Each structure stands twice: as C-alpha cells, then as structure tokens.
Amino acid sequence: MGRRSDHTRPQIEQMLVVEGHKHMAEVGFARFSAREVAKRIGYSIGTLYNVFGSYDRFLLAINTRTFQLWTAQLRSALDVGGADRIRCLVESYFAFARSHRNLWLAIYDHHLPADLTLPEEQDRLRGELTRIVVEEVAAVLPPAAAPLVPSLARSLVATVHGHCAFDLAGAFALMGETEPVEMALARVRESLGAAARSFDGSSV
Template structure:
C-alpha cells in the first residue's frame, strides 16, 4: 500500500512540475497560481502541498530543470568546438547563454525572478546546478590564469557571469541602456576577450 501511495505522490509531483513548467514558459512566473495548477492537475490545492512545501518549492524544482537545460546547451556549444582556445570557449559560452535566454526567455527569467538570497535555506541540489554552471566558466579561466588562487578565479567567474547576464537582460528587455540584439554578441565577445587577456 505504501508503494502505491509513493507512486501516486511521485506521479502527482511530475505532473505538477510539467504543468508548472508549461505555465511559466507560456506566461512567466506571475502566471503560476496554486488554484489553477490544482485544477489543471485534477487535484485539490491541499494535495499540492502533500508533494511540495509551497509554491516556491515548485518554482525551485522547475528552475532546476531550466538550469539543467541551460547547462546542457552551454556544454554542447563548447563540445562542438573541441579545439577552441580558452578565450574562444568563454565567447562560445557567452553566446550560448544569450541564445538560451532569447529562446527560453520566460523560463530563464524565472531563474532570477524567484526571491532568493544566501540567507535562505536553498536546496543543495539547486546550489549544485548553479555551481555546475559556474564551473563551465571557471575551467577556461584556470587555463588562462594558472597562477591565480581559487578565490580570484571564483570572483572572476562571478564577474563574467554577472557581466554577460546583465548585457543579456538589458538587451532582451530592450531597456534604453541596451544595444540592439544584432550587436549583443559582439559586445559579449569584447567583454569576455578583454577578461581573457592575462
């Protein structure tokens, strides 16, 4: 009996995640509502909370899926150019990040729209996905700067990520300070190649 209950809970968990992901892709984070989710899943609102602690937990889980897709896209882009120099790898990753954000804007935005801070009890798996993404950037930086301590590489990694993320965010939102999409790749390349000069 316990196995059947566990199976039902896992099936509901997957169904809720699939529906939440589809909702976010279609309408962004503001479109995700517990009551609507329950109706679409064919369950009560209370049943949702037997599987997830709250709506934020559902968003975290869908963000985990988005992180995995983003990581796969970045890794594939680099693997497609096995002879790329470390500087070229950084540019490839920056371009892949831009392409992922442009093609999956609402899911990508939800990675950053969910209110989170270092003071929160963020799940270990979520931090691991973020660390994996940073690891892609840190690899080429360690090749370019073999004598720098890990702390400096970590700071450079976060600086590069923040720079590229900021350019992509401003560009995709078409803020007044942004540049046209056609120039975004060039700007990302300029910043990354500048950082890649030891």
C-alpha cells in the same frame, strides 16, 4: 477532484514540476498559477502544497529544472562550438535567454525568502552551470591564476547577464546598439586579458 491514490508522492512531485515548467514557459512569472498547474495534472492545489510545503519551494523546483535545461544546452553548444570556447559561452548565454525568455526571467524574478534555504540537491544542480564557466575560464588563464578563477568567473557571468538583460528588455535597441553579444564578448575578453597579463604577460 484530485486523484489522490493514482500516483506516489515522488511521481506527483515530478508531474507538478514538469507541468509547472511548461506553464512557466508559456505564461511567465507574473501570470504563473500553481492552481492551474495542479489542475492540469488532475490534482488539487492542496496536494501541491502538501508535496512542496510552500509556493516558493515549488518555484525553486521549477527554476532548478530550468538550470538543468540550461546546463545541458551549454554543454551541447561547447561540444560543437569549435576552438573559441569563450565565445561559445557568451553566445550560449544569450541564445538560452532568447529562446527560453520566460523561463530565464523567472529565475531572477523569483526572490528567495530570507528564511528559506535552497535544498542541497537543487543547489548542486544549479551549480553545475557555474562550474562549467569556471572550468572554461581556468582553461584560458595561466595556472597561477587558479585562486582568482571562481570569483572572476562569477563576475564575468554578471557582466554577460547585464548585457543580456538589456538586450531582452530592448534597452540596447533604444540606444542604437545592434551587437549586444559582441559587446558582452569584448568585455569578457578584456577582463580575461587583463587577468592573464597580470600573471604572465599573455592575453586571451
């Protein structure tokens, strides 16, 4: 039976997100159970829906927590990664996906319903990860490239994501490719180099 008077609503929300995040890491998106999460913290599934409003909003909160974890790990990696920060970005992308496979996949397995908008605070938290990439890309390109940087950064993330998804799915192994990180890094450097040369003839 739910312990309806034991915690405040914000406390219950936090408990559900923390436990939901753990459960997602354990079983993955396809086997995830909101009812199991509620049960683990001693509340009913009705309480979960009262707090979040819908299953999709609950999943959004869990995936946002993953973005926060990812952002923290990327910042830590950059702090100790040395001078080649572009390499660090690419390696960190693969490292996070490989070590948090279920959480990483859940971000892309959950498709946001057309009538559901990402809450502003969650959008801000998720955006921190992209902002780091934008800043690092801007740092290796000439100042004149500034208007191009946000779009280029998103394109580079998509490039690395594709290589990483192939890696996790085993597709590269089937092709006989053994260095997916280096492949992704090479494509990123090619794009950055072309962008740099288009402005001042330099390379990255």
